[in-house]
Amino acid sequence: MTEKKHIFSILVDNQPGVLSRIAGLFSGRGYNIESLCVAETADPLISRITMVTTGDSQIIEQIKKQLFKLINVIKVHDLSDTDCVRRELILIKVSAKPGNRAEILRIADIFRAKIVDVSTEHYTIEVTGNEEKLKAIQVLLKPIGIMEIARTGNIALLRESK
């Protein structure tokens, strides 16, 4: 048993039902989907699903084969062992008491994050990066007071630089 993180990029016809079938393939085997993004590609008839899951490589290999057979699935790319650009976007609403504001701005600056909403008591921060970077900023903001988080989950494109 080799448990590892897998990332799939799946091109599908933009039709109702395809997402439910794909999600069902994973849940039917008791596999949880860690993160998932679905959005249209440049061609509005085709959507791309990017999915991250952790599990036994053999079972994931079986699921991959079944993915290919599903109706409306056009292409399945397994990006797990490839060199790809992986990014995620996260919005963090943080308590911004006067005594903490300078520290929040310092942290935002270090992580090249943007303040996208400000009220008398909150800042909302937008930041992108890989998993490690986004974990790190959350660790730093936690003691200040994270009120709410929204994450997109990972998207990925193959690197051409290698």
Add this chain to the structure above:
Amino acid sequence: MTEKKHIFSILVDNQPGVLSRIAGLFSGRGYNIESLCVAETADPLISRITMVTTGDSQIIEQIKKQLFKLINVIKVHDLSDTDCVRRELILIKVSAKPGNRAEILRIADIFRAKIVDVSTEHYTIEVTGNEEKLKAIQVLLKPIGIMEIARTGNIALLRESK
């Protein structure tokens, strides 16, 4: 019939099957999900699903009521008519012939986009924003040659500034 864009933020138990059931609710009524993001919240036992769909408000209202009744669904927020920060992340791989590179960098600069991968023939650009901004950069890059796109779909948090 009032067709409009709806955005839902749904908190769910991080359990296999919940995504498939939610997606099934929409596809069962022939409703397409335009974009969808799933990722863990600060509490790893709870995930947040952000979903965008377009349709008749009355039917969406029915779907919303059914969402509440699903197993493992904790909270359903309808952010459609609220003032919220909405953001999406997009990776665009663009053909970067020598004659086009300066123009690509100019466009990236204007949209505060980052070049995250460079090869002899491609640039990969990371950019965040709302729908209009992300459409605009794609319109500008299209004649230069977009090779591949990966989008996260929308995430959203309520604004506190109003």
